[in-house]
Amino acid sequence: MTDEHTAPDGGLTDEAQAVLDEIDEKDVDFLRLQFTDILGTIKNVAVPASQAEKAFTEGIYFDGSSIEGFVRIQESDMRLKPDPETFAVLPWRTDESGSSARLICDVIDTSTGEPFTGDPRYVLKQALARAEEMGYEVNAAPEPEFFLFEEDENGRATTNTADQGGYFDVAPKDLASDVRRDIIYGLESMGFEMEASHHEVARGQHEINFEYDDALTTADNVATFRMVVRAIAAEHDLHATFMPKPIPRINGSGMHTHISLFTDGENAFHDDDDEFNLSETAHAFLAGILEHAPALAAVTNPTVNSYKRLVPGYEAPVYVAWSDRNRSALIRKPAARVPAASRIEARFPDPSCNPYLALAALIHAGLDGIEQDLDAPDPIRENIYEFDEAKREEYGITTLPSNLGEALDALEADEVVQSALGSHVTEKFIEAKTHEYDEFRVDVSQWELDQYLEKF
Template sequence: MTPEDVLQFARERDVKMVDFKFVDVPGTWQHFSVPIRELEENTFIEGKPFDGSSIRGFQTIDESDMLIIPDPDTAIMDPFTAVPTLSLVCNIAHPGPGMHKKPYSRDPRYIALKAEEYLRSSGIADTSYFGPEAEFFIFDNVRFNSANNIQYAEVDSDEAYWNNSRNGSANLGHRLRVKEGYFPVAPNDTLQDVRSEMALILEELGVLVEAQHHEVGGAGQAEIDIRFNTLLKTADNLMLYKYVTKNTARKHGKTVTFMPKPIFGDNGSGMHVHQSLWSGEKPLFYDSEGYAGLSQLARYYVGGLLTHAPALLGIVASTTNSYKRLVPGFEAPVNLVFSKGNRSAAVRIPLTDCPSAKRIEFRPPDPTANPYLAFSALLMAGLDGVRREIDPSEHGYGPVDRDLYHMPEEELREIRSV
């Protein structure tokens, strides 16, 4: 879209307010709104001012003046506002003399743009595609407090096993047992319609959905798979994914959390990230003669991911709770090897003979990560592997085509862990 296209889009929908969204360093959307008369073509060039000192990870109070610059390609109608509201995702820029409209170096969206620019300048490829699988829990009740005299946290799901003897319930049956929540039908799966509503809203907003289903966690764990796209577009889509799932759940009196490990003893929520590189219309990760159909370039990319995995975790698994998930025994990918079709490895190579579908899946990330920073870091690590020709087999990263979760302890000790 051009700025004029956006203004026409707004006129056709009788927009009253414009909501400017941008992402902070931890990966949360922030926003402020203005009446539609305040949106002009010039706004997409000159931006709108805001206080950068009040945003986590941005400016100190003595240098707090910042600008948002709306991206016209992100224009959508916000599906959750009663007042007709146009939503625009923004980049961050400096306003001052000599710095006017210079991109802000701490803006996560700008970092994603720079990562894509670096890829194009590298000569290795011109396009990177990312496909995240962000899992989440849908809770019926969340309570917590930390005061001078009390401290507690409680989450509850009507589906959870602990409610099979709840007093006052009309029906205590059809509760899912721990770690038995993958793909059950109703009446065990009570959240089908909620997930479908989320998926259809995403589709209406231009985010293509491939599937939605109940996940392994019995207390309302879910996953909605969205179609892969370029790095920046996928990061934008993932932010919208979180916005839609959380607000749809709220409409039903429920709470969505992307916390990696909200329930002790049950599966956590990961964000497995599928990745591939292309040059024009040519997929670069496929070679029919290679292991699992991988090209040598793809192997080097895998080598970069596995070599840098411990450092990557600080970005792709960025909370203390992330490391409650990354433990053995809960389908968590803690073993630094690659393997074909093997979900116990940190890097899985999905089985396919289709060149355009050949990709690698990095499994340690979780959905608390800032997607702009996470995808950029993964791309840089993979490209470093290509640049330095880090073959994973030559560095002890496999392939290991065995169930790593049930490997004898003495053999497992020989495999590095995240």
């Protein structure tokens, strides 16, 4: 069995051999072969570093029936194919006795020898292939926010924040600055190019930004980022969570996602002659996202809790509109100092999403806008939060689904977003999320008990 990591003579490619050399140089003892399930949870198989060559030439096999949304028991054999470009030593596993490293893998269906259509990384690769067929390369940059909470005496997470800071605060209010610093050092050691970090609006809430990159690398980076943040926070006896709304009545955590298309090294989203410096391509792309926003929400905001964030008044966008100024719209056009930086910012995704599926869905929706030559509506420069229903109707502004159930209904009616995910992922995703929403609907919350138990 051979693949692109095996040279024609049966040996390793230069890229794979370079990884083996680095394993020796850095005294790596174990490799974590990493992938994600359909819901975006990182999975990994740990193997001794001595198995690295075998991993590249033969792959490592695992039971796919045990992974959420993969296959049934009679179709269980899967193979992990490591991507040598994703090799990185883990910053929290380095000591005198050696260290551990990770390789992100593609999942292969052993019955066909082809990429597994239920692998989220493959889903994103298919979206990028579609963009390439249309002459585009896709770049993206997310801004994942997270909370840091204290742990109790048993090491379990609480919702007691680790600080009382606010937006851009510094010590002593922002007591987590040392944690952010260690996270940044850890990410930089893994090859991340960091841009900025700061305390966010809510107490205990933080944001760390890394540089724009191609969409596949960006999705890999988001998956890695969440893992590194949790691990390093735990070293400080804190719990990091990417849950969108862990505390009621304060701001939740979003993952604002910047996207642009490039053609032959030039930014296809830039136009000097446009009032907003956005090309016709960019206008059509953002129109596609607005057109498919209700169905996209099921993928970009995939949990019951996501819709506790998507309510007016807490800086979360709920209105299907775009703007070059205010942040109440679904899509914002950020200011750009140079043509290469012209981009759009989708403000509705949250960090609980599967980054591969979310980017794939956004890309397909935008490309559909280009293919259909959709016209973007006029931007809304006023604060939509202050609009009443009549004024929103006057402007033709609709809202995102108010709960996961409505978003799943929209997904089931949207062929474009379904095609982005593929039939396998669409079926398994809707099945899993419908079960989650049904479990929520039949549960009785503490709020209901507090409100009604003694009242009625």
